[in-house]
Amino acid sequence: MNVGLNKTEKAVLGLLIEDSNRTADVLATDIGVTKRTIERTLVSLQKKGKIERIGSKRDGKWIVIR
Known part of the structure; x- marks a missing residue:
């Protein structure tokens, strides 16, 4: 799962x-x-398909994609 991550x-x-x-x-x-x-780091993780943002910047949350 975490291969290729710093x-x-x-x-x-x-x-x-x-x-x-x-x-x-x-x-x-x-x-x-x-x-x-x-x-x-968050942008990098999004580009690598590891996380996704659900909701707005203010009221949203991060979803970790396994």
Whole structure:
């Protein structure tokens, strides 16, 4: 499942599996990176088909695709 992912992408996936409502700010704090790094990681994971956004930016959540 996590083949071809860097350590930040793996960490983000793990945290989103636990709680799909986590924001980029919370993810950044949990992992210890900047919010911008999380934003780039989320885009990368979307392009790789690992996550999908359901709902709006404000009220949505992430769905991890296994």
